[in-house]
Amino acid sequence: MGNRRISAATIGVALVAASFWPARHFHSGRVRRWRRGAGAPGHAGRLGVRVFGHGHPVLALLPGIGASQAFFGAAYDRLGEVATVVVIDPLGFGASMDAGVSSDSFGLEEHLAAITGALGALGLDGRPLHVAGHSMGASLAIQWAAASEGDIRTVVAFDAPLYRNRAEADERVRHMGWFEALLSTGPRAHAMCAWMCRHRSAAAVLAVALNPAMPVAIARDGVKHTWFSYIQSFEAIVAADTWIGAIAALSGRGVSVLLVDGKIDPVPVPGRARELATEFASVTARTHRGGHDLPLASPGWCSDLLYRQVAAA
Template identity: 60%
Template sequence: MTVASRIITGLALGAGLTAASWFAARAASPAVRSWRQGTGELQVAGPLGVRVFGEGETVVLLLPGIAASQLFFGDAYDRLGEHATVVVADPLGFGDSMVHGTAGESVSLASHLAALDAALDGLGLGDRPTVVVGHSMGGSLAIQWAATASTTRAVVAFDAPLYRSRAEADERVAGMGWFEALMASGPIAERTCAWVCENRDSAARLAVALNPDLPAPIARAGVRHTWEAYTRSFDALVAGQTWEGALAHLDERGIPVMLVDGDRDPVPVPGRAVELAERFPSVSARRLHGRHDLPLADPAACAGVIEGMLLSADRAARL
């Protein structure tokens, strides 16, 4: 559920949290307990806002999901900088990439892919070996960008929405709850997003109030996108069957791809990751305990998965 949709949920239901329930929810949140802001220099590279740290030869490119930002990958991921140069990028149209990128322009698959190319080139890292990692929509983007990049060494996709039709996407979103389905598209969702765009400071404060289970900076950043960026990105990277050919291409090249899903996550299609691992020799499937916010709720385990793929890719390159 996006921060914007939670805002309208609270308004529509008239549900104001009491101070006691707010603090209780906050105290029980694994994300709030574990998250701290990550290291690195914030800058603009091409059309994207990015955070960069580490000095290794290999690049680790971290991509958050829809309506998220680079803040999603907190200090638990700093350990990756011991082995690699880490670039955490706000996807085109979201977070700092809304400011520096495209508040009102079309956000297509091609524009997402070109923006990542431009960002890495702008940082002087476009020719480095790269391990690309994404969460949710960012997982789909990671797979598809990796298939176009000659520098790709490995891919990790957390909670990736690998759907074969729009109907399948709508069914999985509906499985998250009736309000999530309502806010995924349609006039109510569009009016909510319009209100957020016109009242972004107020929306950010309201987002913190209505999301006690999220670290406050992440809740505030969750309103930094536009209706165009949200809907076009959803259509291109979530609802569209554009990823399967990319997986096939990566398999032909022998690029390892790890699909990691939460065992209680309603977003991935049950059994899809295992099916793909059986079909493509380079694909592996893994499950961790958790829901759709795995990299935020269990960052140590997720950072460990990435570190393992990174070190394995580096060893393979030396052989």
């Protein structure tokens, strides 16, 4: 009788667990609002890209660390009315993942050169350029725009991790939660990433299971990177302070920089965007309801903002 009670309890727990994922998934606003975006995935230079639209200006969209082109879904298709849109997987992530590269291949200069090379391979580097990014992609957008010799018109940075030192970076990662802090850096993160590289398919299934409120395609793509691409990119783009000079350079050129943070986003340093807007005339700070995934949680609002930025430039 005792064994039967244990078995029944075990089955009950399993049934509750099995029902939890579909309930969370199908009631998730992120899932309901997301569809695959326009344009067939391909490659340009070293990077995976997706290109759509017929407008003369070019709008480059850069997802964050551990994300992919899929992050910018069908809500962003209307941007093709005013620009030729290039959604780019940053070097070492998503369709730009290369497990064979060495550990020193993901510095800032390599990232910037790869973006420039991709736009050049597509024959788009001679047009007016707009760039927008999310999280690590936001910092990368700022720094690529500053380094570019092209006709940069606007930069939009969603949820940008603009840290002045490594201590700030570690502090903000801790604010995201114990799980994110555990897997950000250190031996445990390295071991997890090594297992993921050996068992990529199983890791993709696990990522989907652990993220029921996320569209499946986005959760699955979150494992498409290596330890070297992750940690070197984190150190070079997220934890470094090279963005400071980049914003100063853009301001000196009169390039509009819009910093957009979620009102409850734990990643940006509180007040940092407003400080920069006070210091630099070309910088504007805005907030919108939500956390650290504004382009995914509020795709219509973010798409409208980008549409206005490009159309007005």
